[in-house]
Amino acid sequence: MARSSTTSDVFNAIAEAHRREILDTLIAGEKAVGAIVNDLSMSQPQVSKHLRVLSEVGLVSCRAEGRRRLYRLEPARLRPFHEWLAKYEQAWNDRLDRMDDYLKELQQRGEPQ
């Protein structure tokens, strides 16, 4: 049985620059493989390979329209990544806020440096 994709799979999928370019071009809307190939300087097999990885982790979905397969971005899947980044930013911000408060306290007390 295929294991379901995890947050780290999403991290890994977007770790590759070409895959991020594909996600970027899909921001504009649903596209067929040919259109993605036109947008980016990548070969069709390359694009197909990356689309497969992105589909496996759920970052893109695909539907058939006649003989064409159209790919679209599923941005909700980026939520764990976004949440991780927000937490990381929060942790730094909180730590530096504490340092800032402590600096203010020291200056108010007029403690020798």
Next chain:
Amino acid sequence: MTPTGHGSTVIELPNDRDVLITRELEAPIALVFDVLTKPEHVSKWFAGPGEEMKECSIDLRVGGNYHFVFVTEDGTEMSFRGTYLEVEPPTRTVETWLFEGRPDGDAIESQDLHEAHGVTTLTVKLAFSDAAGRPTRFEGMQESFDRIDDLVRSLLDPSGTVSG
């Protein structure tokens, strides 16, 4: 300045390996340097509410080591250690940075201070190594990341306001 009276922290991810953190502090540069490099000061702000500072040692000289450990509310130990490579009071330190936790990470950290008009700007750069153990999470962050993240932020927060 935010309503909390704090300046804001700016975090940038200029490439795959680096994280840049910038923060303005209303204090003279010498005091900020001390607060960053003396254990009696670091132990006052490094750990957060509910966290307990367990170890805080600093041997501030080239080749000297530092080790900070705090314990989180759920009992997890977070350990940061390294060796000073450059010590130039009150403007700069460079040190190796090893985070022992999950996932482990190692980087070269530089902390630069610059004072102008009574405000000291702290710039922390973490340059993660290419060696095994680099946090995978930092690999995903090149220029295109910003656009994707903007998109995600706008989708998650339809009002278009981004806090922080």
